């Protein structure tokens with residue numbers, strides 16, 4: 001008998017703990033609970049996440065569509081909530097940057113599992129003005145400014161030593177306390193949502209899902225089945 005004859009056709013590598021069923025509790029979310037303005041509601045849930053001790057509550061999973069049509073996802077940090085959108089900062093030549101400059105459509109998830117909550121956002125992302133990017137870049141710690149300048153984000157590099165050598169060279173050119181110019185390839189995107197869903201986990205998977213959809217002048221609100 002060969003090894004493949006005796007091996008199960010579909011071996012389970014990790015199974016038991018994945019079959020666990022957690023009760024998501026009885027906290028509810030009703031149409032009457034939410035603000036008519038989804039940005040106000042988002043700010044309220046961000047405050048709740050912060051006060052409930054969620055680690056990095058402003059971390060969000062951003063999905064984009066590559067020029068060849070492939071979706072790709074990664075975490076970025078939300079740096080501003082404005083009356084018309086959400087801001088994050090990155091390298092415009094990174095995988096996500098190139099994707100967004102070709103196709104602005106995004107989906108975003110704030111995954112707050114310990115609160116039994118998630119927020120799902122669908123919309124489009126557009127580069128911020130140079131002034132906005134400059135202003136945010138200036139608030140970053142010196143080391144982060146140097147790193148953003150040293151790194152061509154998402155491009156391969158021979159080894160870490162090469163990256164560290166670039167950092168040392170930049171630190172000599174721009175010592176701590178001096179102004180590091182913002183690389184032209186680094187800046188912000190503002191996401192303009194078209195739909196925002198607030199998801200509150202409930203017992204027996206009868207979750208609450210309240211969805212905002214952009215209308216010509218405002219937002220409509222409806223409830224989705226769990």
Ligand SMILES: Cc1cc2nc3c(=O)[nH]c(=O)nc-3n(C[C@H](O)[C@H](O)[C@H](O)COP(=O)(O)O)c2cc1C
Nearest residue numbers: 056059074075076077089090091094095096097154
């Ligand atoms: C908690 C967390 C926060 C992050 N925040 C950012 C961010 O604000 N901007 C950014 O460009 N990358 C951020 N990253 C790194 C990205 O997830 C990603 O690795 C990087 O941007 C390259 O992505 P890309 O190759 O898909 O463009 C963060 C990663 C983690 C885990």
